[in-house]
Structures are given as structure tokens and as C-alpha cells.
Amino acid sequence: MKKHILERYRRDGEGKLVVDIAASKVSDLYDDFDKHAPFVKKELDYDLVEYLIDSVTELGRESFGVCFTFGSPIDNGLELRVQKSIKNYFGYLLETNRREVMKTLRSSVILLSLGALMLAVSIYLNLRFDLDDAVVEGVMAEGLVIAAWVSVWEGLAGVLLNLPPLLRTRRVYHRLSSTDLQFQTEA
Known part of the structure; x- marks a missing residue:
């Protein structure tokens, strides 16, 4: 300090x-x-x-x-x-801070899980079907990959960017309450 x-x-x-x-x-x-x-x-x-x-x-x-x-x-x-x-x-x-921490963790886990699932489905579809010749299916597969990465990013951002300030605030509230x-x- x-x-x-x-x-x-x-x-x-x-x-x-x-x-x-x-x-x-x-x-x-x-x-x-x-x-x-x-x-x-x-x-x-x-x-x-x-x-x-x-x-x-x-x-x-x-x-x-x-x-x-x-x-x-x-x-x-x-x-x-x-x-x-x-x-x-x-x-x-x-x-109230504890509830906000739990809400942030819950939404981050959901977004990470959803992103991982979409990424797995996209990889499976790309390996299972030949999407090089099918334009519409290829665009949908790429869209799924992008949606998966956005979901994963939002989940990580929740944990890495939103959670630390909440935990610092929690520590301050705890110190003041005791x-x-x-x-x-x-x-």
C-alpha cells in the first residue's frame, strides 16, 4: 500500500x-x-x-x-x-454480493457449457459430412462455430473480468461487517 x-x-x-x-x-x-x-x-x-x-x-x-x-x-x-x-x-x-457472485458463476458455466456443446456439434458435423460443396450447410456450420466461440468468450469473460471485482467487493463488505x-x- x-x-x-x-x-x-x-x-x-x-x-x-x-x-x-x-x-x-x-x-x-x-x-x-x-x-x-x-x-x-x-x-x-x-x-x-x-x-x-x-x-x-x-x-x-x-x-x-x-x-x-x-x-x-x-x-x-x-x-x-x-x-x-x-x-x-x-x-x-x-x-446480496454472494447472490451476484453465484449468478455470475452460474451464467458463466452455462455459457461455457453451451459453447463447448456447440463447438463439439460443429466439429462432429464438419467431420461427418462433406460441407465443402454445400454452401448453405457450410455457412450454417461456420455460424455454429462463431456462436460457439462467442458463447465460450462470454463465459470466460464472466469468470475472468466480472468475478474478480465482485470478490474484491465481497472482501470489503466482510471486513466492514466484522x-x-x-x-x-x-x-
């Missing part, structure tokens, strides 16, 4: 990097859409979520914690609610 990026974060007593979040009150951490829902059921503020994701992505594999600083003291009950909210929210994102949270009051 580039040193100048890590220098933007302070380290705690254990040497872990700390992502600092300052808010005047606990309700600032939550979306204002539903003012009557309890904190545990409310969505976290979009800017907070983006900041946490960007910070953890920036930190790479470095160990970290998150420290919330509030303008006034909060009781243990609110601390537990915030901890539960963070864990639940990023746990939910982790689950991170240590600290709470303090502004001095």
Missing part, C-alpha cells in the same frame, strides 16, 4: 489503522427517509456507507478499526445498536 495514503489515517494502540467518523448525534449515521423506524431497522446514511467502503478499499489488506466520535455522550444501548446496524447492513450487502467499532465523545 502506498505510504502517503496510509498516513492519512491514525493508528490505535495496537497499531491498527483507524477510520474516524465524526457526527454530532447517532441519528446522523442513518438515512432520514424513515424518521420513525428504530435505528436497528433504518438504513445507514449513503455517504457514510460510501466513505467506509472507499476507506477500507484504500486500506487494502491493512488491519483497521472504525472510531465514531459524537458531540455528546451516548449510552451503551445506542453503542450496541450502532454496532448491530453496521454488522447487519454490511452483512446484508455481503449476502470490524471493531470504537465510540468516543468529542473533547
Whole structure:
């Protein structure tokens, strides 16, 4: 990790990097859409979520914690609610990411299998029948080869190009759902 990026974060007593979040009150951490829902059921503020994701992505594999600083003291009950909210929210994102990973894998396997099947059929037809003299059949056989390679390419692209970013995002969500949270009051 580039040193100048890590220098933007302070380290705690254990040497872990700390992502600092300052808010005047606990309700600032939550979306204002539903003012009557309890904190545990409310969505976290979009800017907070983006900041946490960007910070953890920036930190790479470095160990970290998150420290919330509030303008006034909060009781243990609110601390537990915030901890539960963070864990639940990023746990939910982790689950939606898992579904997206499975969807990508499933479609890639289907496309690869379909492409391999079409390629096998094309090879069989080319070997079994003399397609050099039959124009229409030759064009269809070549079209099948092209469709097979497109299908194989799409399947490989799904695994090689689409899956790695999903897995990196998954790692960030996992780290955020299981991170240590600290709470303090502004001095």
C-alpha cells in the first residue's frame, strides 16, 4: 500500500489503522427517509456507507478499526445498536454480493457449457459430412462455430473480468461487517 495514503489515517494502540467518523448525534449515521423506524431497522446514511467502503478499499489488506466520535455522550444501548446496524447492513450487502457472485458463476458455466456443446456439434458435423460443396450447410456450420466461440468468450469473460471485482467487493463488505467499532465523545 502506498505510504502517503496510509498516513492519512491514525493508528490505535495496537497499531491498527483507524477510520474516524465524526457526527454530532447517532441519528446522523442513518438515512432520514424513515424518521420513525428504530435505528436497528433504518438504513445507514449513503455517504457514510460510501466513505467506509472507499476507506477500507484504500486500506487494502491493512488491519483497521472504525472510531465514531459524537458531540455528546451516548449510552451503551445506542453503542450496541450502532454496532448491530453496521454488522447487519454490511452483512446484508455481503449476502446480496454472494447472490451476484453465484449468478455470475452460474451464467458463466452455462455459457461455457453451451459453447463447448456447440463447438463439439460443429466439429462432429464438419467431420461427418462433406460441407465443402454445400454452401448453405457450410455457412450454417461456420455460424455454429462463431456462436460457439462467442458463447465460450462470454463465459470466460464472466469468470475472468466480472468475478474478480465482485470478490474484491465481497472482501470489503466482510471486513466492514466484522470490524471493531470504537465510540468516543468529542473533547
